[in-house]
Amino acid sequence: MAVLKIAVIDDATMIRDLIKKFVRQNFPEAKIFDAVNGQAGMTLLKRQPVDLILCDWEMPEMSGEELLRWVRTQENMLDTPFIMVTSRGDKEFVIKAIEAKVSDYLVKPFNNKQFLEKIHRAFKKHGIQVPESALLSKPPTGRGGDSLAVLTAHSSAVPKANESPVKNLPKKPLPKGAAIVRTSSGEIKCALKQLDLKSMLGVFKASTFMPTLLEQVSLDLEFSRRDEQKIVRMNGFVQMLKSNEERPDSNLAILKVFFMDEDPQKRALISEYVGQFN
Template identity: 40%
Template sequence: MAKKLHILVVDDATFTRDLVKKGVKLGYPGFVVHEAANGRQAQAKLTTGGFDLVLCDWEMPEVSGLEVLEWMRSDENLSDIPFVMITSRGDREHVVQAVERGATNYIVKPFTNEKLFEVVTRALTKSLGVSAKALKKLGGAESQVQGGDSAAVLAGGLSGDLNIAERLETDASVPSSRKERATPRDKVIAQVRHSGGTIGCLVKEIDFNQVVVVFKRPERMPTLLDQATFDFTTDEDGRTSRVNAYIHALQAAEKRQDTDILRMTLRFVDDDPDKQDHLGYYFTVIDG
């Protein structure tokens, strides 16, 4: 009986972990996929042995993905396990940093199932010394991988208003003294990246849990529940942050059925303290 391959998915955001696990199982249903909610859990599980691949988020509290990577590469029992860094940091500096520390490969959020399948395949065929065809046989792959479907029909029944949409409890670590939300009076431009491309948008409302934006219909529509990042910059201090999220709601921004102006709500799934701090400052800068 062929050996089952064991994959460890590490991310502090449950939603992202679930997406990655689902993507791996979609491509390789025969793999055994384990999960860890943070770097410390990952280290504890890896110590038990038996893993063939690690898919790990970079930005996690306490023990980051980079620290997990360095720890693995310094342990002779774990140093040969392929390690794929998963993060929203796609600039050259961070790519080089991950590779220099021993990352096997690198994948930037948001990504498609096809991209995840490609990266997993490349990492395992190299480490196991087998062909892609042999790996598919090991993983029971039957060419099931599909990309995100276009959102041809907008979900008009889902509200994108912060005062109507379901509230997620604000993290207790967020100091009560700082601004909790913002409703810009002037035009505030930001960017949303999803698996189909990048969208320039205007921020309508934002808090620590979600953001509501409006944008012109793009060539490739985003998909409900798709991974995304909300990218924003504050010129006052020169900071740029990319907050991991998922697409919670899509609807027309006007009453006309043929409108090209759309409204989207992104739910944040990112607890990075630096990004939380930057969001708080951002609220102060843009609030009308």
């Protein structure tokens, strides 16, 4: 095929950079075009035909869902692979994306292998040949790796170990001052020590699943507003990881997550949470 053209649309600079890094690792000859939100993405796509669209869901001015619905009304993009890249793994959001004719759904956080598998699956769905430079050693097969099928099936299907964990928040509300930190291979529950618009500092049991330094994560928080449960989901990376005590048998660890989201609505929710937490 000709040189692959890929559009990366996300309002968070660090997340755009991370996605572009994965694109360059897997498709070194690809041309990358990026946009800071859905409205800018629409402008980009009007003037620049692409072979693949990687788009965030929650963005100011125009959401990923709104952009997807517009894309599917354009004759030249009716069959362009469109992968929604977001931390919103809730079933109702996935169903909305399916109704808008999304090609696939990649839940943050994800690793390079999961990223490449989703692109292969989307290309196969749309009958596009994958460049030889990005061939998987074992192409993904079967229903188990299809996050859309897993989330919309009536059976209790469970994602494979190498799939991004796609799940709702725990059924029981998170207690005040607690957070769930999700990675592409596991999650931990933290007690908050410090929280602001830039980062979160938390303590967790080191005997549980252990994230790694600089790993991409998604942070879940909950708080009440007039008897309504509000959910805050922030994307970030592990900036610091160390023992809570100066001894080798310590069972507590300190984790610092630096936020990558720049969405003003998310920042407003964080501010509201901090106001209740302090």
